[in-house]
Amino acid sequence: MTLTAADATAAPFVPSGNITQLRESATIAASARAKALRAQGRPIIDLGAGEPDFDTPAFIRDAAKAALDAGATRYTATEGILPLREAIASRANALLPAGAAPVAAGDIVVGNGTKQALFNACFVLFGPGDDVLVPTPAWVSYYEMLGLSRANAVAVPGRLADGLLPDVDALARAATARTRGLMLNSPCNPTGAVYGRDQLAGILALAAERDWWVISDEIYRRIAYDGPAASAFEVAAQRDRLVVVDGVAKSYAMTGWRIGWAVAPRAVAQAIGNLQSHTTSNAATVSQHAALAALTRPAEAEPAIAAMVAEFRARRDACLALLAGGESPPAVHPAGAFYLFLDVSAAARGPDGAGAAFAATMLEQHDVAVVAGNAFGAPGWVRMSYAAPTADVLEGLRRIVSAWRTGRSSR
Ligand SMILES: Cc1ncc(COP(=O)(O)O)c(C=O)c1O
Incomplete structure (x- = not known):
């Protein structure tokens, strides 16, 4: 018409x-x-x-071309191809302290970028009446994703001397009876500030004590200059309310491929998979194969x-x-x-x-x-x-x- x-x-x-x-x-x-x-x-x-x-490094582009020629043109499982989820699980497991329960492929949902993984996590975890602490300044989309989930983003500022990152006391003071969760992003967009290992451990301990969900956005973790940036996987004493979100966009220069993922407790991963099955289904099949090459070929x-x-x-x-x-x-x-x-x-x-x-x-x-x-x-x-x-x-x-x-x- x-x-x-x-x-x-x-x-x-x-x-x-x-x-x-x-x-x-x-x-x-x-x-x-x-x-x-x-x-x-x-x-x-x-x-x-x-x-x-x-x-994007040439070996990743070549792997994508080869995958296309081998027929990677159809739907995959909503949560992503098994070898990619296994590669993500072993990456997480390499970070876990000795004796921690391992991450399995079933705890992972691959989505269209870290952005979708974050949105999915916010949407399944938070709803009307929930306060979610957001160390502020923070990446623009956290506030909007929480708003779309009808939850209330509570901005928690920090001091300039601490890179504007709120410490554990500031987060504890900002909490209310309605606080249900916390968004973490270290290294941080927009500041570049990084939580030290002990600070991160202290914040995760507070969250565990208060039964808050933590969404840890670790998309910039590999881009750190003053020593390695800690992952929540390395320091969390327990993971039953922890969702770690990451992707290939920044570390592997793969922004346009749109691959990110959430590693979550099994029931949360299943809820995220259900949500994604009604919105976008699987992330682009060829991009999943490109991400698989990125994660499984460390020599390159x-x-x-x-x-x-x-x-x-x-x-x-x-x-x-x-x-x-x-x-x-x-x-x-x-x-x-x-x-x-x-x-x-x-x-x-x-x-x-x-x-x-x-x-x-x-x-x-x-x-x-x-x-x-x-x-x-x-x-x-x-x-x-x-x-x-x-x-x-x-x-x-x-x-x-x-x-x-x-x-x-x-x-
Ligand atoms: C903090 C943060 N999280 C997530 C994303 C989104 O990453 P992706 O391209 O994997 O969706 C960005 C992109 O700018 C970001 O800065």
Whole structure:
């Protein structure tokens, strides 16, 4: 049927109650705006994107091609192909302390990216009336996923000296009688802050004592610079209320393949599988085979990860040297992931916070795309990514520092 312009405007769209609170992803929106301006010919330096600027390693691409030729073109089980879930289980088991009950393939559901695994976990665990603690600033989608689950995201801030990560006391103080869960993300997007092993153990012990569900998003775990970032698997004394979510997007430079997973107590994994069976079914079959190669061929994967992390570390160090070279905005120490989180509250002002005003100025006047902090629950801040060519990263940061100095002196 051909729609005319009149038809298209005839029935006004009234959103359902499911999405009244829903906001567009600010990170995706910032990236789309930068791309659109670039397409118009503006020389935008895009420091908004949250994806590695590396190609998926060749052995993974080749494995996907071979899988296609071998017929990996049909549905799989909703929860994913068995060899991939077995590979994920052995990865988890390698982290568990001696004597811990092993993870089995049946505890795992593979989904369309870590994003879907996180949404599924939130949706099956939390509902109306539930408070869920979110160390804030946090990745934009946690607040929205909890909102879609009709649960209440309770932002828990931390101190700058602790990388803005709330400690165990702050989390305990923020709890209410309705608290049912906690979202953890270490290394953290947007700050790059990492919980120390003991801190993580303390938080998991508090959660266990209070019977909270913990969803630990470990998507950046392999991208850490000041020593390894701990997994909840390594330090949790018990796992009966723990869901660990991870994926191949960041560590293996596989953002577009859309493979992530949840490792959960068996009943939760089954509920997640049921939910996914009515929404998307299995993650793309060819992508599952690509992820299988990534996880089961460490002789090729590990050097690729090491090279990428070394490059990110060099850029991070160059950024820190630049910030230390003169007056510059306060920043969270970036111990992992590939972001710098900068406090620009002294340099801008606006209805959506200093960060939004500063990000708009950077884009419109200085051709640098960054993401405003309000979407992460920190309106005075901006996030810049250093997953971009080094020259762009440093030129972008120079412009940010210069705009911050100008903004601060004119206020
Ligand atoms: C903290 C965090 N979790 C999850 C995701 C989503 O990862 P995926 O691409 O596997 O869906 C992202 C992506 O930016 C992220 O930053």
